[in-house]
Amino acid sequence: MDKKRGESYISKKLREAAESGQISGDYAPTMSQVEIFGNYKIIIQNHKGIVEYGDTLMKINCGKNIIKIVGTELELKAMNSEAIAIVGKIITVEYIN
Amino acid sequence: MLLWLLHFFTGQLRLRVRGAYLERFLNICALNGITLYDINRIAVDEIYVFIDVHHFKPLKELARKTHCKIHILEKKGFPFMLYRIRGRYMLFAGILLFLVTVYFVWGYIWIINIDAPEGMNEREIIQNLSELGVKVGVPVKDIDAESIKNDMMLKMDNLAFFAINVIGNEANVEVEMRVPKPEMMDEDTITSIVSRKTGVITKMDVKGGTPMKKVGDTVLSGEMIVDAKVNPIKEIDDIYKPMLVHSFGDIQARTWYNTKRILSTKTSYKQYTEKVKTKYALVIGKKRINLFFGSGIAADNCDKIVDIYKVKINDNLTVPVHLVKQTYVMYEKVEDTLTADMVQKFMEQMSEESMKKLIDGEILSSSHTIYDDEGVIVLESAFECLENIGQEVYDDRTIEDINQPEKEGQLE
Numbered sequence: 001m002d003k004k005r006g007e008s009y010i011s012k013k014l015r016e017a018a019e020s021g022q023i024s025g026d027y028a029p030t031m032s033q034v035e036i037f038g039n040y041k042i043i044i045q046n047h048k049g050i051v052e053y054g055d056t057l058m059k060i061n062c063g064k065n066i067i068k069i070v071g072t073e074l075e076l077k078a079m080n081s082e083a084i085a086i087v088g089k090i091i092t093v094e095y096i097n
Numbered sequence: 098m099l100l101w102l103l104h105f106f107t108g109q110l111r112l113r114v115r116g117a118y119l120e121r122f123l124n125i126c127a128l129n130g131i132t133l134y135d136i137n138r139i140a141v142d143e144i145y146v147f148i149d150v151h152h153f154k155p156l157k158e159l160a161r162k163t164h165c166k167i168h169i170l171e172k173k174g175f176p177f178m179l180y181r182i183r184g185r186y187m188l189f190a191g192i193l194l195f196l197v198t199v200y201f202v203w204g205y206i207w208i209i210n211i212d213a214p215e216g217m218n219e220r221e222i223i224q225n226l227s228e229l230g231v232k233v234g235v236p237v238k239d240i241d242a243e244s245i246k247n248d249m250m251l252k253m254d255n256l257a258f259f260a261i262n263v264i265g266n267e268a269n270v271e272v273e274m275r276v277p278k279p280e281m282m283d284e285d286t287i288t289s290i291v292s293r294k295t296g297v298i299t300k301m302d303v304k305g306g307t308p309m310k311k312v313g314d315t316v317l318s319g320e321m322i323v324d325a326k327v328n329p330i331k332e333i334d335d336i337y338k339p340m341l342v343h344s345f346g347d348i349q350a351r352t353w354y355n356t357k358r359i360l361s362t363k364t365s366y367k368q369y370t371e372k373v374k375t376k377y378a379l380v381i382g383k384k385r386i387n388l389f390f391g392s393g394i395a396a397d398n399c400d401k402i403v404d405i406y407k408v409k410i411n412d413n414l415t416v417p418v419h420l421v422k423q424t425y426v427m428y429e430k431v432e433d434t435l436t437a438d439m440v441q442k443f444m445e446q447m448s449e450e451s452m453k454k455l456i457d458g459e460i461l462s463s464s465h466t467i468y469d470d471e472g473v474i475v476l477e478s479a480f481e482c483l484e485n486i487g488q489e490v491y492d493d494r495t496i497e498d499i500n501q502p503e504k505e506g507q508l509e
Binding site for chain 2: 049050051052053054055075076077078079080081084
C-alpha cells in the first residue's frame with residue numbers, strides 16, 4: 001500500500017495506465033471522473049473534498065489536481081464520499097495542478 | 098420521483114449549520130458516509146442543508162468536532178407525519194376500514210354478468226355455476242376458469258361454447274348454445290314424396306323417383322306425387338327391371354285456407370292514477386336492508402318498477418353496495434267495449450302472422466270479413482298461398498314386391 005497517496009499498488013498501476021490512455025478511466029477506481037451536462041450541471045466522482053465553496057466559485061480537490069469551477073448561482077445539489085453534484089450557470093471549468 | 102418517494106418515507110431534516118470551517122464540515126460529513134442534499138450557502142459562515150433522518154445523530158457528533166452549530170429548521174416526511182397524528186385513533190381506524198373495504202371490493206366477486214343467446218335458460222346456468230362455486234361473494238382467487246369451463250361443458254349438454262372472464266370484481270360469463278343436429282336422411286333410403294296439403298301444383302323439380310303428377314294437377318293431402326319405383330326405359334330382357342330409389346325434389350303448389358278468429362268485445366285497460374309510492378332498500382354484498390316498514394309485495398292494482406343503482410369505480414370494478422328503488426304506480430281497471438272497426442286492422446295482422454307460421458311458403462293474396470256476433474267480434478279470412486307441399490316418406494316396399502308379376506295379384 002502506498003501510504004502517501006492512500007491507494008493500493010494495483011490501483012496505482014491502473015490509474016497510471018488510465019492516465020497514459022492504455023485503458024479506460026472506468027477501470028481506475030481512484031481516478032476522479034468529471035461529467036459536464038451542458039453548462040448547468042457537473043458531477044465529479046472520486047473527489048477528495050471541497051477546498052472552497054461559494055455561489056460564484058467552487059474548488060474541488062481531486063487528489064492530483066484541483067478543479068476550479070467559475071459560474072453564477074452555483075449550488076451543491078448533493079454530496080457524499082463518492083460524488084459531488086454541482087448545479088448553476090457554469091462559465092469555466094479549470095484544472096489547477 | 099423515486100428519490101422523492103424514498104426521502105418521503107425515510108424522512109428528511111432541513112438544517113442550518115453555522116461555523117467558521119464549513120468546507121471542512123462538509124468534507125468530514127462526506128467522508129463519514131453522510132449524504133447532504135440541496136446545500137445552500139446563505140452567508141460565509143452559514144449554510145442550509147437537507148439530510149436523511151438517520152444521519153442526524155452522527156452529524157451532531159461531527160458538528161461538535163468541527164466547531165459548527167446545527168439547528169433543525171424543518172422536519173419533513175412520513176415518520177414525522179405519523180408522529181404528529183399518533184393520537185388520532187379514529188383516523189387510523191378509518192384507514193384500516195378503508196384498506197379492509199378495498200380488499201373486499203377487489204378480492205371478491207360481486208357481479209356475475211351472463212351473456213347468453215335468446216332461448217337459453219339463464220337460471221340453469223346460474224344454478225350450475227353456483228354448484229361449481231361461482232357465486233356472489235366468493236374470492237376471486239378461488240375461481241379456476243379452465244376447470245369451471247370443463248365442468249360446465251360436462252354438466253350442460255346444450256352448450257357449444259363457455260367462457261368465464263374475471264375482470265376486477267366482475268365475472269363475465271359468455272355462453273353459446275349448441276345447434277341441434279338436423280335429422281339427416283340417408284340417400285340410400287327408399288322414399289316417396291307425398292303431398293302435405295291439398296292444392297294445385299305450380300312447379301315440380303323432381304331429382305329422384307317417378308313423377309305421378311304434373312304441373313297444373315290438383316293433389317289431395319297425403320296423395321303420392323313422386324313414386325320411389327322407377328321403371329326401366331328399355332325392357333329388352335331380364336337385366337332391366339324396375340327398381341326403388343330415394344325420391345327427392347321440390348314441389349310447389351297453390352293452396353287455399355279459410356280461418357276464423359274470435360275476439361270478445363268486452364275488455365279492460367289500466368288507467369293510471371297520480372298515486373305513486375317509492376320504497377328504497379340497500380343491498381350490501383348478499384345482505385338486503387329494507388329502508389321501509391312492511392313488505393315490498395305489490396298490491397293487485399299497481400305496477401311495480403324496480404331500479405337498481407350500482408356504484409362503479411370503473412368499468413370492471415363495482416362496489417358491492419346497491420340501492421334498490423321500488424316504485425309502485427297505482428292504476429284503476431276500466432271496462433270498455435270494443436267494436437269491429439277498432440280491432441279490424443289488429444285482427445287481420447294477427448291472422449296473417451299466424452298463417453305465415455303455418456305454411457312453408459308465402460301468402461299470395463288474402464281477403465277478410467269482420468262482423469259483430471253476440472258479444473264477440475268474428476274475423477273470417479281466406480288466404481291463397483304458394484308453398485312447398487312435398488314431404489318425403491319412407492317406402493317399405495322391396496324389389497321383390499315390385500317385381501312380382503301383376504297377374505298373381507289379379508288372380509288373388
